[in-house]
Amino acid sequence: MIRFKAGAPRRGRTPTASRAATRSPRLRLPRRSSPSPAPDRPRGDRLRAVGVPTAWAAAALTYRLTCPLVRDDRIGSRLVNRAVLCALGTGMILHVRHGLLRELRQARRAARAAQAVPLRPPPPHVDGLAVAAIQLSADTSARVGGDLYEVVATDHGVRAVIGDVRGHGPHAARAAAAVLGCFREAAHDESELAGVLRRLERVMTRRARARRDAIRTAADDTPHAPGHDDPADEDFVTVLLLEILPDGATRALNCGHPWPHLLGRTGAVPLATADPLPPLGPFPLPPDLPVTPCAPLLPGTTVVLHTDGAEDARDADGRFFPLTRVLDEAARATPPTPQAVLRTVLAALQRHTDTPPQDDVALLVLTNERPAPPAVAAGRASEPATSHLAAGPRPPPRDTSASRTRPGS
Structure with a gap:
């Protein structure tokens, strides 16, 4: 995989880079593909991934330390405290779930893109x-x-x-x-x-x-490792x-x-x-x-x-x-x-x-x-309708019974 470093200076092309670009036109993405992310986008994603849970946790801690309802022992105040803490916890869980789903979708898009390179339509x-x-x-x-x-x-x-x-x-x-x-x-x-x-x-x-x-x-590097069959x-x-x-x-x-x-x-x-x-x-x-x-x-x-x-x-x-x-x-x-x-x-x-x-x-x-x-x-x-498929006599129909076994793969 070839990676391009984000934010790299573009002062000019060296002769080696020019020849490499000329010899490898496949590295250029088509214009209809999605644009490349901005140089600061990965950093923003990392800050968002860390900052949002931290903000939820800070809000919960601030509420716990400063809200007067926390020190109130009446049943209504307790219910309000439990509801607020439950909402904050739910927000953190939903944020983590959203991040995991986003990473899963990105992995699937990358897999489909990798499959489309060798097996193009x-x-x-x-x-x-x-x-x-x-x-x-x-x-x-x-x-x-x-x-x-x-x-x-x-x-x-x-x-x-x-x-x-x-x-x-x-x-x-x-x-x-x-x-x-x-x-x-x-x-x-x-x-x-x-x-x-x-x-x-x-x-x-x-x-x-x-x-x-x-x-x-x-x-050879791990001589005491358990033996295994050679898949090659x-x-x-x-x-x-x-x-x-x-x-x-x-x-x-x-x-x-x-x-x-x-x-x-x-x-x-x-x-x-x-x-x-x-x-x-x-x-x-x-x-x-x-x-x-x-x-x-x-x-x-x-x-x-x-x-x-x-x-x-x-x-x-x-x-x-x-x-x-x-x-x-x-x-x-x-x-x-x-x-x-x-x-x-x-x-x-x-x-x-x-x-x-x-x-x-x-x-x-x-x-x-x-x-x-x-x-x-x-x-x-002038020929009969069946003469254009001169493939010899038609074989008997394929056996589709459940007793047929498939060779091991």
């Missing part, structure tokens, strides 16, 4: 694709989680990522930020999806090595990389993540059914990373990327959330825009669980709004 349109996304955190106090998503337009096509870091909370949010930062650079630099995935794997490997070194150093070996992230070419052709690399759903006029079908690779972290990736060709994203169709928190949400009876059925209903809506799909899924999820999410949930919806070529449009007009 995607633009509404990316190279002819309409985009909408949302993330719900299981950590309601900090509002940060381990789910991640991003979509960028590159010279190699539109590339999207969605992932789920093990666990939730600040630690998972830091891992998600590292993966997102690496993807945003690798998506433009690497010509193949396999190269992007290799870069993400190296990020997780470096994080695991750094945590093991930190744990080993802490164990348990860190992993499921990731799905999706590439959408200008003609609508799609291909993906999947590391332990649920396959997206393709929404069309006939409903929702999986984008692909191939076996995924293992998650990043516990095991190294195989030398060969074959890219999985998926069903095309033709004009007017929608693809929904999600994390397992949406599928594994349970109701009071232990039944899993019927995501495929809800997406079928959203696909038949007119028109199935990304915002409409998100509203349908979130409303159904809230009705199903009726409680805050027990796991992080992330949804990323992409709709192809590119105009169809004339030859393709003419060919589609």
Whole structure:
């Protein structure tokens, strides 16, 4: 965290400071954000925090020493004394409560701001694709989680990522930020999806090595401390990389993540059914990373990327959330825009669980709004209504019985 000292003199910029400001434009806050506090505001807050309780206490002591009713033993005077002291004590308690609530709100705003830095909202349109996304955190106090998503337009096509870091909370949010930062650079630099995935794997490997070194150093400093398991070996992230070419052709690399759903006029079908690779972290990736060709994203169709928190949400009876059925209903809506799909899924999820999410949930919806070529449009007009979702035979419905068990995370 970079802190700027309040009230620092501004006599000019040194060459080093000018170069640092030129190289780091991200440090500048946007104009629409709240203005920076005045230099004397922190001191005023401290004085207020100490002065108001002191004033209440001084008022109580002054009343106790100077008021003649205090020395009066009649029942009416005693009641007045008790009422006055009770009012003064209540004022002190309310002031302390107000200060604690203000600090809690500031901490939550800081947590939301920290989450918005790595997991910023995607633009509404990316190279002819309409985009909408949302993330719900299981950590309601900090509002940060381990789910991640991003979509960028590159010279190699539109590339999207969605992932789920093990666990939730600040630690998972830091891992998600590292993966997102690496993807945003690798998506433009690497010509193949396999190269992007290799870069993400190296990020997780470096994080695991750094945590093991930190744990080993802490164990050397306190040799008599009780033993504990090494959490660095348990860190992993499921990731799905999706590439959408200008003609609508799609291909993906999947590391332990649920396959997206393709929404069309006939409903929702999986984008692909191939076996995924293992998650990043516990095991190294195989030398060969074959890219999985998926069903095309033709004009007017929608693809929904999600994390397992949406599928594994349970109701009071232990039944899993019927995501495929809800997406079928959203696909038949007119028109199935990304915002409409998100509203349908979130409303159904809230009705199903009726409680805050027990796991992080992330949804990323992409709709192809590119105009169809004339030859393709003419060919589609003469085809049956179900031919534009040539994704193979539809798999059997998902088992949503309460006997299903989720792998440990």
